[in-house]
Amino acid sequence: MNELEAKIKIDELSAELNQHNYNYYVLDSPKISDFEFDTLLETLIQLEKQYPQLISPLSPSQRVGGQITKTFQSVKHKYPMLSLSNSYSTDDLLEFNRKVFEGLGFQNNTQTTYSVEYVCELKYDGLSIGLTYINGNLSKAVTRGDGVQGDDVTTNVKTIKSIPLTLTESYPPEFEIRGEIFLPLKEFYRINKERDDIGDAPLANPRNAASGTLKMQDSKQVAQRNLDCFLYSVLGENLPSKNHFESLEYAKKMGFKVSNHAKLCSNINEVINFITYWDKQRFELPFEIDGIVIKVNNYAQQQTLGFTAKSPRWAIAYKFKAEQVCTKLNTITYQVGRTGAITPVANLEPIQLAGTLVKRASLHNADFIEKLDIRLNDFVYVEKGGEIIPKIVGVDVDKRTQNNIPLTYVTHCPECNSILQRKENEAQHYCLNENFCGPQIKGKIEHFVSRKAMNIDSLGSETIEQLFSNGIVKNIADLYDIKKESLLTLERFADKSAQNLIDGIKQSLTIPFERVLFAIGIRHVGETTAKKIAKKVLSIERLCQMNKEDLIEIDEVGEIIADSIIAFLKNSENLKIIERLKVAGLQFELSESEQIVGSSLLQGLTIVISGVFSKHSRDELKTMIEQNGGKNSSSISRKTSYLLAGENVGPEKLKKAQALNVKIISEDDFLTQLLRNNINI
Numbered sequence: 219m220n221e222l223e224a225k226i227k228i229d230e231l232s233a234e235l236n237q238h239n240y241n242y243y244v245l246d247s248p249k250i251s252d253f254e255f256d257t258l259l260e261t262l263i264q265l266e267k268q269y270p271q272l273i274s275p276l277s278p279s280q281r282v283g284g285q286i287t288k289t290f291q292s293v294k295h296k297y298p299m300l301s302l303s304n305s306y307s308t309d310d311l312l313e314f315n316r317k318v319f320e321g322l323g324f325q326n327n328t329q330t331t332y333s334v335e336y337v338c339e340l341k342y343d344g345l346s347i348g349l350t351y352i353n354g355n356l357s358k359a360v361t362r363g364d365g366v367q368g369d370d371v372t373t374n375v376k377t378i379k380s381i382p383l384t385l386t387e388s389y390p391p392e393f394e395i396r397g398e399i400f401l402p403l404k405e406f407y408r409i410n411k412e413r414d415d416i417g418d419a420p421l422a423n424p425r426n427a428a429s430g431t432l433k434m435q436d437s438k439q440v441a442q443r444n445l446d447c448f449l450y451s452v453l454g455e456n457l458p459s460k461n462h463f464e465s466l467e468y469a470k471k472m473g474f475k476v477s478n479h480a481k482l483c484s485n486i487n488e489v490i491n492f493i494t495y496w497d498k499q500r501f502e503l504p505f506e507i508d509g510i511v512i513k514v515n516n517y518a519q520q521q522t523l524g525f526t527a528k529s530p531r532w533a534i535a536y537k538f539k540a541e542q543v544c545t546k547l548n549t550i551t552y553q554v555g556r557t558g559a560i561t562p563v564a565n566l567e568p569i570q571l572a573g574t575l576v577k578r579a580s581l582h583n584a585d586f587i588e589k590l591d592i593r594l595n596d597f598v599y600v601e602k603g604g605e606i607i608p609k610i611v612g613v614d615v616d617k618r619t620q621n622n623i624p625l626t627y628v629t630h631c632p633e634c635n636s637i638l639q640r641k642e643n644e645a646q647h648y649c650l651n652e653n654f655c656g657p658q659i660k661g662k663i664e665h666f667v668s669r670k671a672m673n674i675d676s677l678g679s680e681t682i683e684q685l686f687s688n689g690i691v692k693n694i695a696d697l698y699d700i701k702k703e704s705l706l707t708l709e710r711f712a713d714k715s716a717q718n719l720i721d722g723i724k725q726s727l728t729i730p731f732e733r734v735l736f737a738i739g740i741r742h743v744g745e746t747t748a749k750k751i752a753k754k755v756l757s758i759e760r761l762c763q764m765n766k767e768d769l770i771e772i773d774e775v776g777e778i779i780a781d782s783i784i785a786f787l788k789n790s791e792n793l794k795i796i797e798r799l800k801v802a803g804l805q806f807e808l809s810e811s812e813q814i815v816g817s818s819l820l821q822g823l824t825i826v827i828s829g830v831f832s833k834h835s836r837d838e839l840k841t842m843i844e845q846n847g848g849k850n851s852s853s854i855s856r857k858t859s860y861l862l863a864g865e866n867v868g869p870e871k872l873k874k875a876q877a878l879n880v881k882i883i884s885e886d887d888f889l890t891q892l893l894r895n896n897i898n899i
């Protein structure tokens with residue numbers, strides 16, 4: 219392929235990928251599988267690697283991130299980014315309506331000849347962003363800042379898949395479109411689960427999480443957070459729309475993600491009905507909203523009404539009141555998390571709130587209890603935000619009697635009775651008896667066997683509980699000493715299930731060092747950090763010899779992680795466990811070929827991957843193929859050497875491979891082949 223042909227192919231692939239991104243992230247209606255999408259993207263990335271001079275900064279390949287922004291440049295807004303005044307009641311809305319009529323010179327607003335249409339939109343709880351497009355290309359993304367100037371966060375915004383990098387439909391030569399960047403609730407919970415897993419403090423709420431994410435220096439990390447963005451306002455000269463509702467339709471046509479929940483209302487009563495509906499319905503949305511925004515639809519009327527110094531007179535925000543109930547706090551119990559963090563939990567007199575029966579609420583930590591001066595038998599106010607667990611927001615002090623006993627915070631672990639500690643600058647108390655405290659041991663085992671760690675999927679949390687309570691497994695090293703006979707003495711275990719578990723554990727011996735390092739559960743060391751450390755230090759021996767300064771040199775390792783690694787490797791119990799795992803045969807160093815990186819074992823072979831794999835992700839398998847000289851391809855042809863087939867392999871692919879006599883290999887065959895040749899996996 220010459221450069222011209224490469225350019226044509228790159229353009230074609232980019233257009234195709236942009237369309238699929240649009241189908242998936244804007245229309246929520248994908249037309250191809252994730253695997254097919256990944257294969258197209260991979261083809262584009264490979265071509266761009268071959269012809270780096272053809273990489274456009276707006277190529278779909280740039281969405282995966284990787285660029286670092288050291289400092290975000292301050293940029294002046296072309297149009298000031300104003301705020302909205304707030305309203306909290308029907309009376310406030312009627313007053314807003316009266317002022318709009320007055321401002322438009324409609325003194326007697328009962329006459330039907332005078333009419334004002336309003337557009338009601340959801341008020342997304344995120345952070346506002348202004349996107350400038352020049353000749354259909356995204357040129358700048360700027361945060362609100364102080365309204366006059368904000369930060370240029372273009373590199374990070376480019377990772378948000380629902381934001382088009384280039385426009386294809388007709389568009390004005392230059393315009394700005396504004397909207398709200400937010401973190402979908404599913405992502406918020408996923409991130410917090412992952413953080414909890416490695417002992418990092420949870421992100422407080424989706425809004426803070428979104429604004430923190432957008433200010434991250436490494437755009438690759440931003441890409442992994444899966445932010446999203448709704449657009450709600452188009453600004454520029456000579457735009458075609460005459461009113462706001464039309465402009466939303468226009469933005470939709472240009473390819474932007476515009477909510478389908480906006481409603482055109484012919485009077486303030488319809489506005490009030492819209493608000494009443496969403497006040498209840500908001501909990502069903504997959505993202506958080508904190509109110510409704512009401513805008514005068516007609517642009518001429520907007521212009522007549524104008525602005526105050528801070529906000530437009532033609533729009534107002536209605537803020538929802540959080541639904542609140544008052545109930546009795548009966549007792550407080552303390553939960554021990556998998557990282558030893560202690561969480562006080564309020565056991566409440568059961569009460570109905572926003573459609574669910576609430577019995578418990580988190581009290582977070584000792585500071586929270588102290589700040590609200592919460593006492594036993596108090597009547598407390600409980601609210602439900604977007605988060606699943608309801609929160610206590612205050613105490614009804616008027617209902618207090620002598621029975622309300624001030625709390626003394628727990629001093630010893632409720633599970634293992636060791637003294638709790640609270641580190642400087644940390645809100646949480648911790649049980650430090652990590653190797654002998656039940657919930658912590660079980661948490662460590664759950665983490666160790668999880669999919670991204672040792673991937674022993676025959677070992678679920680119920681079985682872990684069973685093995686632990688029967689004294690068969692007291693730490694992760696014990697897993698490798700399990701005998702089939704002892705499993706057969708347990709309830710629910712038969713010959714087959716016992717053998718499956720033994721086989722699953724044995725298979726985990728091939729898991730590479732970087733994942734073993736993640737699996738052993740060093741606090742704050744996540745999957746990516748473990749990878750970076752493994753690549754740098756090559757073996758656990760070398761990691762044990764490193765001091766804090768050496769560790770901080772490693773990409774992604776800061777002081778907190780370095781301290782945590784050192785503390786972990788100083789602990790004699792941990793060292794004993796590592797020693798036993800080594801004896802059991804786990805990988806505690808990178809294989810020689812991994813250290814060299816790559817081989818030519820697969821030179822000249824074209825491999826098609828299809829299906830779901832258990833030991834490695836498709837991306838990992840693809841990288842292995844490339845690193846060992848092979849070629850990835852998305853479709854089967856006479857030139858295909860192998861079909862690497864996982865579970866649920868595409869039936870069409872399978873049929874074609876059989877028809878063309880293409881060899882079909884399993885993930886295990888493939889890995890064994892590479893392993894036998896001592897090759898990088």
Ligand code: IVH
Binds near residue numbers: 344450511535
């Ligand atoms: S319109 C002149 N529409 O709410 C300001 N804002 O409290 C025009 N917001 O700064 C803003 N959803 O960040 C508008 N559908 C929506 C919105 C929305 C959320 C945010 C926005 C704004 C803040 C004002």
